[in-house]
Amino acid sequence: MNIHDDTKRIKGALAPERLQAWDAEFAADPAGRLAMNAVTRTSVDEVALDRQRLLGVQLSMSNRLDNWDAADQKRSGRCWLFAALNLLRSDARKKLGVKNFEFSQNHAMYWDKIERANYFLEDMITLASSTPDDRVPMFLLGNVLDDGGQWNMEVAVFDKHGVVPKSLMPETESSSNTSRMNASLRTLLRKGARLLREAVTEGASESTIDDMKQSILRDTHRVLTIHLGVPPQSFDWRWNDDDGGFxxxxxxxxxxxxxxxxxxxxxxxxxxxxxxxxxxxxxRALTVAHLGNVVGGDPVLYLNTDPDTMKRIAAEAIVAGEPVWFGCDVDPQMEGKQGIWAADLIDYSAVYGVDLATTKEERVRYGDSAMTHAMLFTGVDLVDGAPQRWRVENSWGTEKFDKGFCTMDDSWFDEYVFEVVVQKDRLPEELRAALTEAPIVLNPWDPMGALA
Structure with missing residues (x-):
């Protein structure tokens, strides 16, 4: 059958005459041609950028904590670990008298990876009675040992394995560029998942299955150590502070x-x-099924609340002298040279002549937005107690933005910030009460399970 024959149409197929009509329509549209001429030679972000809006986002802050250098996660997805360790170092640097002290991000990732491998294999054993193409095991197999994570996961690692100075477990080629290491580990663990599932379905004893799991983890440990080095079990700690004191x-x-x-x-x-x-x-409290890294650690737990409450508590913490860990959808509406976010900074709709406006709920529900990056709030600009903009410590090095720090207009918080981590005693009473209730359990593939 000739699909171009007008007498024989396939229902739903794209008709050639429609394409011809659209071509003619575009050719007759001077605004479309002008946009094409601009965008084919220049980044669409540059064309769509509202420069007056950009100039309106000032960098000054009424409350600013940072006077240290930004860290660099390089070609890895460790932003969540960097943000948490940056929070911890804001405390440690005072005790040590070292402004640019850093904890080892490599050490934290090493222990997250080995713990997460164990967590994954336990899931595979538990789910062995399901078929490999059931959605839960399929999802878990498709997301083995990702670099990203959530707050409770890093707390579980720190509680169990502690932290060390960066000088004692520095970066390696693979900690700064994780793709090849992760590929090998995923192959190893997916092979292990197959072997464990087969053993369970064939009726192997618990001790046999555990021995198999330990063998897979021993191999995982070997691969990790080859890539990342040996984490110290104990060490002699001596240092010089910024004034030269020993x-x-x-x-x-x-x-x-x-x-x-x-x-x-x-x-x-x-x-x-x-x-x-x-x-x-x-x-209400929320949790996500099968999301975690340390077996026996606290589950990932969220308290669902409105952005205004999140802002108020985060601002209170900053004014009290404490940075705030947060997670967001980092890419939309960002000017990448200066590191400035505002909800209405880049007008793609005006460039295309196409309505692209969506709400936060619509973006979450239809897969257009989720948590993709974690950073640290290190400042807030308050006018009559209301936040106007936020100072952000990123983990993309000091060569970008304002020596690695970004500025977020408060409008962007409403649209693209998804989570902030705060002290429980700052919560209003009704939110504290929610911590005692059983959480709503979300599916593993739910957008709230996205790894920052």
């Missing part, structure tokens, strides 16, 4: 180092999220 901290384990040089009690914090979907009421 200090001897003695012999410490990573867990002792965390306790000795930070005062932030990680268990006192909770993650507030803005899930805009009506079926997930504000004031």
């Amino acid at each position: 200090h001897d901290g003695g012999s410490l384990t990573p867990q002792q180092f965390l306790a000795e040089y930070t005062e932030i009690a990680l268990s006192d914090y909770v993650c507030l999220v803005d899930d805009p979907r009506a079926e997930h009421p504000k004031g």
Whole structure:
């Protein structure tokens, strides 16, 4: 059958005469031709940028905490770990008297990877009775050992494995560029998942299955160590502060180092999220099935609330001298040279002559927005108590933006910020009460399960 024959049409097929009509329509549209001439030679972001709006986002802050250098996650998805370790170092740098002290992000990733491998294999054993093409195992197999994570996952790693100075477990080629290492680990773990599932369905004993799992984890440990190095179990800690003073901290384990040089009690914090979907009421706790890394660690827990509450509590923390970890959808409406966000900064609709306007709920519900990046609020500009803009410590090095720091107009917070981590004692009473209730359990593939 000739699909171009007018007498024989395939229902739903794109008709040639329609394409010809659209070509003619575009050719007769001077605005479309002008946009094409611009966008074929220049980035559409540059063409669509509202430059007056950009100039209106000032960089000054009434409350600013940072006077240190931004870190660099390089070609890895470790932003969530960088943001958390940047929060911890804001505390440690005071005790150490070292402005640009950093914890080892490589150390944190090493332990997240090995713990997450164990978590994944336990899931595969538990789900062994389901077929490989069931949606849950399919989803888990498709997202093995990603670099990203959520707040409760990093707390679980720090609680169990502590932290160390960056000088004791520095970056490696693979910690800064994780793709090849991750590919090998995924192959290893997917092979292990197949072997474990087969053993379970064939009726192998629990001890046999556990022995198989330990063998897979031993191989995982070997691959990780080849790529990332050996994490220290204990170390002698001596350092010079910024004034040249010498200090001897003695012999410490990573867990002792965390306790000795930070005062932030990680268990006192909770993650507030803005899930805009009506079926997930504000004031309720949420969790995501199969999302975690440390077996036996606290599950990922969110308190669903409105952006204004999130802003108020985050601003209070900054004014009190504490940076705030947050997660967002980082790419939309961002001017990439200066590092400025505003909800109405880039007008694609005007360039295309096509209505692209959507709400936050519509973007979440239809897969157009989710948590993609975690950073740290290090400042807020308040006018009569209301935030106008936010200072952000990114983890993309010091060569970009304002020496690695960005500025967020408050309008962007409403549209693209999804979560902030705050101390529980800053919560209003009704949100504290929600912590005692059983959370709504979301599917593993739910947008709120996206890894920052």
